[in-house]
Amino acid sequence: MNRSIDRRAFLGATIAATVCGPAHGQSVFRLGLTPVFLDNDAAVIDGLRRALSRGMAREIELVQRRTYQEITGMLLERSVDGAWLCGYPYLQHADTLQLVTVPIWRGGPLYQSYLIVGAEDAATELADLRGGTHAFSDPDSNSGYLVTATDLRRRGERPETFFSRSIFTYGHRNVVRAVADGLVQSGSVDGYVWEALAQIEPELTANTRVIGKSEWLGFPPICARRDGFASEPVQALRAALLEMNTTDEGQQALSALQLDGFADAPAALFDGIAARMRDLEQ
C-alpha cells in the first residue's frame, strides 16, 4: 500500500514537474536553516533545496544565517516560512512555534550531545575540564550549549567560571575543528554532527575524542509559526519532508545528510530538553 502511494506520489510529482515545471504559479517558500553539519557544503544544501522544490512543486529558498537566534528571529517575524531549528529555541518559543516534522536518524528522532576533547588530552569526564578552554556551538543550541551548561549547573558550576575561557564557534563542525586544532581543550557538539563528520571527514574527528554523551534528546525539528501551520505552503513542506525518502532526489538529499527521513514529532519528544531548560533557569 505504501509502495503504491509512494509510486503515485512520485508519478504525481513527476507529472507536475513535467507539465507545470517547478515553481510555476507558486510563491517562493523560504526555509531557514540553522548551521547544520554540512552547512558549508553547497552540494548538500543544493540537494536538499532541489528535493524540497520537487516535493513541494515550488521554488525553495534556503536561508542561512550565522546564529540560531537570527534564524529563530526570522521565523518569528515571518521572514521565513519555516525553519530547521534546534529543540532548545523551539521550546523557548513553543507558544508561537509548532513542530512540522522531526528528522529520523539511525531509526529514531533522537540524538545526543557529545563532550569532546583533543585526541591526546588526558581528560575523561567533564570534571577534568575545569580551568580549561571550551568551545560551544551556539548559545541557543541544545547539544552545543544547553546540555553542558545544565550539566555544570547540576554540579553547581557555571560555564563562565568553570572554564578559563569559553567561546562560541556558531557551528558544530567549527567546534570539532576548534578542538581538533587545539584552539580549545574541549567542546560541546551535536552527536549527530560528530558521527556524520566521522563518516565524511574522519581525519578531522580522529583528532578528537568523545569523553561524554548526554541522554537521548529530541532531534532538531522543522518548525513553523503556529499561526501559519495550517497554511498550504507549510503543509506542502510537511508532506514533502515526510515523503522525501520516496524520491530519488529526496533519498540523495537524505543520504547526503545521513538521515533516514522525516516523521511527525510527538510533543513529548523534547521533554528532556525542557527538563534541562528548567534546570538552567533555576
Next chain:
Amino acid sequence: MPTLTRLPLSLKLPLLAAAMMVLVGAVASQQVLRALARVQDERVQELAQMHVEGLSVALGPLVLRRDIWEVYDTLDRASQSSEGRRMILTAVADEAGRVLAATDPRRVPVDSSIADFAGSADGLDALSVSRAKPILRLIAPLDYQGRTVGQIVSELDVSDLLSERREALILLILGNALAIGVLALAGYLAIRKMLGPVSVLARQMTETKGEPHPIATTEIPKGDGELARLARIYNTMVGAVAAKAEAERRLAERERFVALGRLSSSLAHEINNPLGGLLNVTDTIRNFPDRPDVVRQSADLLDRGLRHLRDVTRATLDLNRVDAEGRHLRSADFDDLKLLIQPETSRRTQDLDWSVCLPDDGAVPFAAGPIRQISLNLLLNAAAAAGYGGRVGLKAETQDRSLTIEISDTGEGMPRAALDRLLTDEPLNPGGGVGLRLVRELTLSLGGRIVHERADGQTRVTVTIRQEQGAFHAQG
C-alpha cells in the same frame, strides 16, 4: 713567494691572469648575490606587508569583538592560501598583547602573552633574508579604522629563498671556476706559445754550459716582432762571442810566438857571442895544431861553448814542446826559465834574483807547461818593466801543498790597463797584448789566485796554486 718567483714566466703569467679573473669573478659574484639579497628582501617585505594589511582588514572587526573563533577561522583559511604557505605561523593579539588566536594554537595558546612568542621579531622595514636564518619573525601592529587594535606576529619560512641564494652562489662559483679554468688554460697556452721563443732563448743561454748556441732558424718566430728581433740579435751576439773567443785564442797563440820573438833576439845574441869565441877557438886550433896544450885548452873551450849552445836550444825547444803541459813540474823547468830570461836581463844590464826551493824528489805534482808559461810571461813583463839597470826577481817554493811563485821588479809599477788584464775579466782594450790575461786565465784554470802588491819601489806579483788543483790538471 720565493716559489712563485721561481716559476717560469709561461706559468706565472696565466696564473696571474687567473688570479685576476678570480678576483673579478668574486667581486661580480658578490654584486650578484647582493642584488639577489636586495630583491629577496624587497619581495619578503612586500609579501609581509600584504599579509599584514590583508589580515588587518579581515581581522579588524573580529579583534575588536574579541571573536576568538572567527579570528582563528580567518587565520586558518588565510594560511591555506598560496601566500599563506610562506607564513608558517601567525598569531593575533588584542591591544593588551593577549593572544586571541594563532594558526597553531598549541604553540601559541589563546590568552598567552604575544610578547613571549614575538621575542626578537623584526618590524616590517627591518625584515631581511640576509641573515642565515631559515625562519624570520615579523611583528606588526593591527590597524583598523585608523587605530591600532592589536598586534600580528608571523613566522615566515624563507628557507626556499636561502636555498635559492645558495644555489645562485654554487652556480656562480661553478660558472666562475669553469670560466676561469678555461680562460686560464687558454691564456696559459697562448702565453706559452707567445713566450716560446723566450724559453728557447733562455734554454740556449743557460743549458749550454757557458757556451751559448744560436737559436735554430726554425725556432725563430716569423715576421718582425720583438721576439723575432730578439732571437736574431741573440744569434748575432752568439756569433760575435764565438768570433771573439776565436780571436782571443788566436791572440794567445800569437802571444806565445811574440814571446818567442822577443826571446829570439836575445837567443841570437846568446848564440852569436859564443859563436865568435868558438870560431876564434877553431882558428887557434887550426893555427896551433902542433901545440897539444893549446889544442886541449881550445877543445875544452869549444866543448863548454857547444854545451851552452845545446842548453839554450833545449830550453827553447822545451818551452814550445806540446807535451810539456802533460808532465809534472821540476826544478829544471825553472833552470830553463832562468836560461831563457837571462839574455833578456843581461841585455838590459839587470840584476836577476833567483830563488827556487822545490822538493828534491824531482817532479812536483803541478802541471809544468802552464806554470812555465805563467812564469815566463811574468818574467818578461817584469824585465820590460824594470828597465835598464833594474832588478828582476823570481822566488818559487812549495809550502803546505801549494806552490807559490813570486815575480818582482823595480820598475815604475804596472799601469791600470795591465792590472785589469791581470786581475779582472774586463774586456781587453785593443793593442794591449794578451800576455797578462793569459797568465790570469791559466792561473784560474789551475784553480790558483793572483795577488799584486806594490811596496818599497817594488812590484810583486804572487801566483799561488793549490797542489790538488794543480795535480788534477797536471794529470788531466
